[in-house]
Amino acid sequence: MPETPLNRRAFLASTLASTGVTALPAEAAPPAKPNFLFLIADDLTHNGIRAMGNAEVETPNLDRLIARGCAFTHCFHQGAWQGAVCVASRQMLNSGLTAFRAPKRMEQTPLWGETLGKAGYRTSIVGKWHLSKPSLERSFHEHDSVFMGGMFESGPSAYNRPAEGNTWTPWDTALGGQWRPVAGGGTRHSAMIWADTAAERIRQATKQDEPFFLYVGFTSPHDPRQAPKEYVDKYPAGKVRVPENYAPQHPFDQGDARVRDELLAPFPRTREAVRVHRSEYYAHITYLDAQVGRLLDALEQSGKADNTYVIFTADHGLAVGQHGLLGKQNLYDHSTRMPYIVAGPGVPKGRRVDDLMYQHSSFATTCELAGVPTPGTVEFPSLMNLIRGAGAPKRESVFCYYRDFQRSVRTLEHKLIVYPQANQVQLFDLRKDPWETRNLAEEKGSASLRAKMMELLRGHQRELGDSLVL
Numbered sequence: 001m002p003e004t005p006l007n008r009r010a011f012l013a014s015t016l017a018s019t020g021v022t023a024l025p026a027e028a029a030p031p032a033k034p035n036f037l038f039l040i041a042d043d044l045t046h047n048g049i050r051a052m053g054n055a056e057v058e059t060p061n062l063d064r065l066i067a068r069g070c071a072f073t074h075c076f077h078q079g080a081w082q083g084a085v086c087v088a089s090r091q092m093l094n095s096g097l098t099a100f101r102a103p104k105r106m107e108q109t110p111l112w113g114e115t116l117g118k119a120g121y122r123t124s125i126v127g128k129w130h131l132s133k134p135s136l137e138r139s140f141h142e143h144d145s146v147f148m149g150g151m152f153e154s155g156p157s158a159y160n161r162p163a164e165g166n167t168w169t170p171w172d173t174a175l176g177g178q179w180r181p182v183a184g185g186g187t188r189h190s191a192m193i194w195a196d197t198a199a200e201r202i203r204q205a206t207k208q209d210e211p212f213f214l215y216v217g218f219t220s221p222h223d224p225r226q227a228p229k230e231y232v233d234k235y236p237a238g239k240v241r242v243p244e245n246y247a248p249q250h251p252f253d254q255g256d257a258r259v260r261d262e263l264l265a266p267f268p269r270t271r272e273a274v275r276v277h278r279s280e281y282y283a284h285i286t287y288l289d290a291q292v293g294r295l296l297d298a299l300e301q302s303g304k305a306d307n308t309y310v311i312f313t314a315d316h317g318l319a320v321g322q323h324g325l326l327g328k329q330n331l332y333d334h335s336t337r338m339p340y341i342v343a344g345p346g347v348p349k350g351r352r353v354d355d356l357m358y359q360h361s362s363f364a365t366t367c368e369l370a371g372v373p374t375p376g377t378v379e380f381p382s383l384m385n386l387i388r389g390a391g392a393p394k395r396e397s398v399f400c401y402y403r404d405f406q407r408s409v410r411t412l413e414h415k416l417i418v419y420p421q422a423n424q425v426q427l428f429d430l431r432k433d434p435w436e437t438r439n440l441a442e443e444k445g446s447a448s449l450r451a452k453m454m455e456l457l458r459g460h461q462r463e464l465g466d467s468l469v470l
Helices: 008-017 062-066 085-095 102-108 113-119 134-138 191-207 260-264 269-302 359-370 382-388 446-465
Strands: 035-041 069-076 124-128 141-146 179-181 187-189 212-217 306-316 337-343 351-353 396-403 406-410 414-419 424-429
Touching: 035 269, 035 359, 062 069, 062 269, 062 306, 062 337, 085 102, 085 113, 085 191, 085 359, 113 124, 113 134, 113 212, 113 359, 134 141, 141 191, 179 191, 179 260, 187 191, 191 212, 191 260, 191 269, 269 306, 306 359, 337 359, 351 382, 382 414, 396 446, 406 446, 414 446, 424 446
Parallel strands: 035 212, 035 306, 069 351, 124 141, 124 212
Antiparallel strands: 069 337, 179 187, 306 337, 396 406, 406 414, 414 424
8 A cells, every 4th residue: 555645845854854953944935846857768677787786887877866866776667467568567657556457457547647747747758658648648748759669670680699690780870770860861869869858858947837747768778779889889798797697598488488589699598699788788778878967967957956856767677698588578686676766855865775666656756755645546655765764664575477477576585486387486595696596496495485485475466466376
């Protein structure tokens, strides 16, 4: 159930109290409603940022956002009923509904942008939406620079590579994909197009009285993983590390083993192929980071930064060569876990939160900060108590699923994944084995832990309305 919303004045009062000030001055005018700049990447795994522990990738702008705000280290999405995991994640994000209710009720439920819009916010979207047109029109006042699809295709040569005779390169603008044609001729990268448009929206906000909610949906670093050559050159494939959980192939068919994402590299996966794909992934992330930096700069120049909350996250993670996989249609941490950063007035700088949480709590969190009542349909609670460091941890465990192929439950210490159709079970000790490589499910001495985790999993199923029998 959603926690009782606290208004922004209460949050500011609690922040002041932590510095020794016990109350706001009685004569102070109510603070202006804050603005929200929401940035969502596509396919960005939880440690795809240098400041989140990956020294191999350059992300100076996201690093500076983390330094001035609160970073959640254990952010998850709740699952997907289809191969396009991003659709499911975005439905839960924008409706606040949990995994088995979102696909059935979203079109009849108050949406995130719609709720803020009715409370006096000027709502606008730039970039990827990937949901229905009616929900788009309900959610945003401005939506004239929107990509309704899931990804940009770059032709058959973008698949099954590296391979002999395949000359596809990320910087070849003639190959389409993220390289989009623009008016007057030529091409520009989608991330630059979205950043240009969003920066203009921020500049326009200086001329309006209403607070703004700007939702920017990047199509990066989703494949085709394209970036200018100078960014790819930062990551020579021969020097990119192969992850510790590399495998030539997954040990069994986990369901959808040949889904589109998995066809980007040949089978079995070679170390060379993994290095190439990770090189291009990092280059795409660094290029995305540069565009995020442009938006942070535009916000500073607008004069609105001091009263704007910036939230950066992703719809889900990605394997990119881990466990013999490339895509996100699996329940390992690299695919179910993503970054989540909040920065803005009153948010403690440099704070790290290790508590388990869902990305889909963004709806309730912004409502609390804005002093707007959270609709009763919203099932994911506000994150403000975690940002403030007040109260007990929210969750003992988080649940995730993928179609009828996979179910998982995760605590901070352990994870259980059940594959009912493949008749497989995995159990990991995440403290000792963060790469999820040693399956304890059948090991002597693990029976009690396995039973406890299975009971936790079934409890989530009952709560969420999951009818799959395990």
